[in-house]
Amino acid sequence: MRLTDERELRFVLYELLDAEALCARPRFAEHGRETFDAALETARQIAGDLFAPCNRAADEDEPRIENGRVVTLPDYQAALDAFFEAGFGAAHVDAGLGGMQMPWTVAQACFSQFLMANVAAASYPMLTIGAANMLAAFGTEAQKTTHLEAMYAGRTYGTMALTEPQAGSSLADIRTKAEPTGEGDYRIAGTKIFISGGEHELSENIVHMVLARLLDAPPGVKGISMFLVPRYRPDGEGWPTVDNDVRLGGLIHKMGWRGTVSTMLNFGEGGDCRGTLVGEANRGLGHMFHMMNEARIGVAMCATMLGAAGYNASLDYALERPQGRPAGAKDPASAPVPIIAHADVRRMLLAQKSYVEGAFALGLTCARLVDEQATAEDEAARREAHLLLEILTPVMKAWSSDWCLEANRLAIQIHGGYGYTREYPVEQHYRDNRLNPIHEGTNGIQAIDLLGRKAVMQDGAALALLRREIMATVEAGRESSGQAGHAEALAEALDRLDRVTATLAAHMAEDAEAGLANASVYLAMAGHTVIAWIWLRQALAAERGLAAGQGGEARDFYEGKLAACRYFFRWELPTTATQAALLESRDDTCLAVRPEQL
Numbered sequence: 135m136r137l138t139d140e141r142e143l144r145f146v147l148y149e150l151l152d153a154e155a156l157c158a159r160p161r162f163a164e165h166g167r168e169t170f171d172a173a174l175e176t177a178r179q180i181a182g183d184l185f186a187p188c189n190r191a192a193d194e195d196e197p198r199i200e201n202g203r204v205v206t207l208p209d210y211q212a213a214l215d216a217f218f219e220a221g222f223g224a225a226h227v228d229a230g231l232g233g234m235q236m237p238w239t240v241a242q243a244c245f246s247q248f249l250m251a252n253v254a255a256a257s258y259p260m261l262t263i264g265a266a267n268m269l270a271a272f273g274t275e276a277q278k279t280t281h282l283e284a285m286y287a288g289r290t291y292g293t294m295a296l297t298e299p300q301a302g303s304s305l306a307d308i309r310t311k312a313e314p315t316g317e318g319d320y321r322i323a324g325t326k327i328f329i330s331g332g333e334h335e336l337s338e339n340i341v342h343m344v345l346a347r348l349l350d351a352p353p354g355v356k357g358i359s360m361f362l363v364p365r366y367r368p369d370g371e372g373w374p375t376v377d378n379d380v381r382l383g384g385l386i387h388k389m390g391w392r393g394t395v396s397t398m399l400n401f402g403e404g405g406d407c408r409g410t411l412v413g414e415a416n417r418g419l420g421h422m423f424h425m426m427n428e429a430r431i432g433v434a435m436c437a438t439m440l441g442a443a444g445y446n447a448s449l450d451y452a453l454e455r456p457q458g459r460p461a462g463a464k465d466p467a468s469a470p471v472p473i474i475a476h477a478d479v480r481r482m483l484l485a486q487k488s489y490v491e492g493a494f495a496l497g498l499t500c501a502r503l504v505d506e507q508a509t510a511e512d513e514a515a516r517r518e519a520h521l522l523l524e525i526l527t528p529v530m531k532a533w534s535s536d537w538c539l540e541a542n543r544l545a546i547q548i549h550g551g552y553g554y555t556r557e558y559p560v561e562q563h564y565r566d567n568r569l570n571p572i573h574e575g576t577n578g579i580q581a582i583d584l585l586g587r588k589a590v591m592q593d594g595a596a597l598a599l600l601r602r603e604i605m606a607t608v609e610a611g612r613e614s615s616g617q618a619g620h621a622e623a624l625a626e627a628l629d630r631l632d633r634v635t636a637t638l639a640a641h642m643a644e645d646a647e648a649g650l651a652n653a654s655v656y657l658a659m660a661g662h663t664v665i666a667w668i669w670l671r672q673a674l675a676a677e678r679g680l681a682a683g684q685g686g687e688a689r690d691f692y693e694g695k696l697a698a699c700r701y702f703f704r705w706e707l708p709t710t711a712t713q714a715a716l717l718e719s720r721d722d723t724c725l726a727v728r729p730e731q732l
């Protein structure tokens with residue numbers, strides 16, 4: 135999969151997910167394959183011409199403070215302006231609001247090109263679109279009128295301000311306060327840390343979506359509300375010119391993702407920071423979670439596209455780097471071969487391909503579910519899409535960020551010593567990608583969410599639905615002579631997942647801490663099972679493509695899909711058997727070890 139490779143995008147969008155079928159729905163009736171392809175082409179062009187060239191420079195020249203202002207790389211302005219001018223900030227938004235009214239699936243496919251080219255630059259619109267979507271869902275008419283159009287057009291950027299120094303994973307412990315002013319708004323006071331895009335000069339204004347507590351709020355998560363806090367308040371004529379007392383406490387210097395400014399923000403140092411309530415009081419976390427599925431798909435796509443960038447770079451390198459001779463070659467004077475001739479290097483390439491293309495197809499499958507959830511014809515189908523998304527989201531966020539990071543590790547390994555230098559891009563991919571298992575809920579927290587909530591909610595309804603979807607693919611696989619063995623292996627893995635879920639559910643009912651102690655292994659096992667499902671679907675689509683009799687590059691493309699599917703089933707899926715044995719034995723090694731023993 136390459137930045138300029140339309141083939142992969144076409145395969146996933148049209149041959150796997152039938153994105154064109156969405157055009158039959160009234161919301162997307164103005165669209166067709168031509169408009170989708172034109173948008174993808176524009177995205178590829180802007181990403182290639184403006185985002186990719188400053189990816190390295192932004193890593194080397196991170197944001198700094200000059201004369202009290204945050205200075206970002208000048209090239210970022212041109213790249214981001216082009217992004218918004220081309221309409222990508224509002225790709226999914228109603229035409230009436232100036233948007234393109236595209237399916238989320240196609241909007242995400244377009245956005246993937248920006249993520250691959252320069253994940254740090256793409257973070258600004260990603261955060262802005264996320265904050266705007268939250269406002270569209272829960273904001274008042276006044277909030278929407280003032281901010282929405284400006285956000286989708288890129289005049290105002292957005293942030294998500296959740297984390298505090300003492301409250302990261304445990305948002306129940308946030309302390310930022312909101313006190314009614316008696317004028318319809320609230321006085322906000324508190325400190326937030328790690329806020330991405332928290333201060334810069336890239337846009338006319340910034341709106342922070344801040345989690346805070348009302349003075350009389352109950353303790354814990356049931357007392358958290360969400361507030362819209364602008365950097366500048368409107369003046370008498372409605373222009374955002376009045377300083378809103380949001381102070382930059384400092385910049386955070388990171389190992390990667392350096393082009394995105396990371397800030398510590400102090401709200402209300404001078405006692406005059408004003409915010410307005412978004413949605414209902416004390417329901418802020420619920421509102422935030424409402425948008426979480428989309429945000430977590432976004433993080434998984436960041437991880438995936440960084441994995442893809444590393445795969446591309448290491449594939450190019452392996453084709454060009456001459457080193458060594460085939461194991462059986464006797465003549466030391468013979469020419470060295472490119473390292474791709476060594477099976478161990480091909481192993482590392484195939485592993486990356488299986489992780490990255492598996493994660494990409496899962497990412498767009500989830501994006502397709504977002505479209506189903508919003509536009510499927512009947513209510514039952516919309517509910518099912520929602521339920522499937524509920525269970526797939528933690529899997530996708532954590533699996534993609536763990537395994538596409540592993541892909542980046544392999545990309546460095548293929549480069550040998552050169553991969554460890556700053557002369558090649560793969561070390562930056564690795565550093566950038568290392569964030570993804572941490573933010574937007576650490577992968578440990580995703581695992582607890584999957585096992586403790588999603589797998590058992592509504593008497594296991596989401597897992598049962600996932601089983602139904604996977605079994606439909608298994609049945610189709612059984613009809614194919616090439617995939618029947620994979621279909622059986624997937625059915626067995628699914629049975630294992632069911633058995634383990636039942637064991638752990640019983641364990642959790644007896645003792646929640648013990649039952650959840652090995653949740654990360656459960657997520658890894660569920661993730662490999664889901665990705666095997668995605669690979670079987672890709673293999674069946676590839677077989678259809680081959681049966682249509684295409685030759686040359688198309689044939690190589692489809693056969694590459696079959697090879698990566700085979701790799702995943704032979705090398706990766708069997709690890710779920712070991713994981714299942716560990717989980718079914720209710721192993722308590724990690725639970726029992728005492729801090730003094732470590």
Ligand SMILES: Cc1cc2nc3c(=O)[nH]c(=O)nc-3n(C[C@H](O)[C@H](O)[C@H](O)COP(=O)(O)OP(=O)(O)OC[C@H]3O[C@@H](n4cnc5c(N)ncnc54)[C@H](O)[C@@H]3O)c2cc1C
Nearest residue numbers: 294295296297302303328329330572573574575576578579
């Ligand atoms: C570059 C960057 C950008 C970020 N951007 C934003 C942003 O824009 N907005 C924002 O609000 N936040 C942002 N964050 C914050 C991020 O979401 C938090 O760092 C993350 O949620 C983890 O919180 P923490 O760092 O306090 O770690 P902690 O919560 O202290 O966790 C430390 C470790 O303990 C584990 N752990 C914690 N609690 C449990 C538990 N109950 N059970 C099992 N294990 C547990 C975690 O999994 C982790 O491994 C960003 C962070 C970074 C590094």
